[in-house]
Amino acid sequence: xxxYPVLFVSFKDVEAEVFExxxxxxxxxxxxxxxxLSEVIDTESVDQDDRDAFRRLxxxxxxxxxIKNSLKMITRMMYAVYGKKTILLIDEYDxxxxxxxxxxxxxxxxxxxxxxxxxxxxxxxxxxxxxxNFAVVTGCLRIAKESIFTGANNFLSYSVLDxxxxxxxxxxxxxxxxxxxxxxxxxxxxxxxxxxxxxxNIRIFFPKIYNHGMPLTxxxxxxxxxxxxxxx
Numbered sequence: 001x002x003x004y005p006v007l008f009v010s011f012k013d014v015e016a017e018v019f020e021x022x023x024x025x026x027x028x029x030x031x032x033x034x035x036x037l038s039e040v041i042d043t044e045s046v047d048q049d050d051r052d053a054f055r056r057l058x059x060x061x062x063x064x065x066x067i068k069n070s071l072k073m074i075t076r077m078m079y080a081v082y083g084k085k086t087i088l089l090i091d092e093y094d095x096x097x098x099x100x101x102x103x104x105x106x107x108x109x110x111x112x113x114x115x116x117x118x119x120x121x122x123x124x125x126x127x128x129x130x131x132x133n134f135a136v137v138t139g140c141l142r143i144a145k146e147s148i149f150t151g152a153n154n155f156l157s158y159s160v161l162d163x164x165x166x167x168x169x170x171x172x173x174x175x176x177x178x179x180x181x182x183x184x185x186x187x188x189x190x191x192x193x194x195x196x197x198x199x200x201n202i203r204i205f206f207p208k209i210y211n212h213g214m215p216l217t218x219x220x221x222x223x224x225x226x227x228x229x230x231x232x
Contacts, residue, residue, distance in 0.1 A: 003084075004084050004085065005081075005082045005084060005086045006086065006087045006088075007033075007074055007078065007087070007088050009033050009071065010029070010090075010091040010092050011090070011093055011094075011118075012095055013025055013029060014026045014095055015095055015096060015099035018110065019100070019109075019110045019114060022099065022100065022110075022114060023113075023114075024060075026096065027060045030062070030067065031058055031059070033074075035058060037074065037077075037078075039081065040081055041054050041055070043080065045080045045081065046077045047076075047077075050073050050076060050077050051077075053069070053070075053073055054077065064117070067120075067121070068117065068120030068124055069120075070121065071125035072125045072131070072132075074086075075088065075125065075129060075132055076131045078131070085130075085131055085132055085133035086132060086133060087133050087136075088126075088134075088136075089136050090138070092138065092139055093118070093122070093137050094141040097114060097115060097118060
């Protein structure tokens with residue numbers, strides 16, 4: 001713990017009906033990230049050109065090249081400050097592309113334009129980035145099937161079907177029991193949750209899903225058709 005600098009960014013809010021608005025949201029997302037890194041820009045060891053680009057990102061006036069190179073540039077700045085390579089955490093990487101795919105048509109070319117931007121960010125930050133220790137990228141779309149990562153090497157992709165990390169996709173039975181026993185709310189909470197069996201016989205609890213006012217209760221299984229609810 002506290003051995004390496006960590007850079008976190010989430011693209012969960014980078015979505016809109018048109019590309020221009022989504023691109024503006026991306027600029028706002030990167031601006032918020034920069035505002036939490038004031039100690040980086042105030043360090044004399046940081047390159048002046050990087051400082052200038054950082055200020056443009058912070059003020060939401062960055063060029064497209066600033067946007068695409070943003071994460072790599074900040075890992076370089078953090079290396080200049082801390083002398084250690086950065087751990088990069090990218091959450092909900094697929095939200096901008098999912099919305100773009102939904103609203104795309106031949107006239108607006110929403111998806112191809114957003115793909116160009118996100119692919120540029122990922123390629124610059126993950127491919128041959130000498131200031132990167134390692135990165136963790138999370139999202140709903142399977143990473144191996146997304147062309148935005150063709151410029152990056154040595155990807156390991158994990159889903160809820162992989163035993164190595166399946167226990168981290170929700171709350172385990174022991175965690176739920178520990179958290180709620182003291183509050184004497186275990187039976188109530190279990191009545192409001194769904195239990196899913198994942199790889200490695202791991203039981204994970206999620207909030208109960210409702211369909212037309214009726215709760216989808218019981219266990220879920222997974223096969224070639226996708227997730228299947230087994231009603232109890």
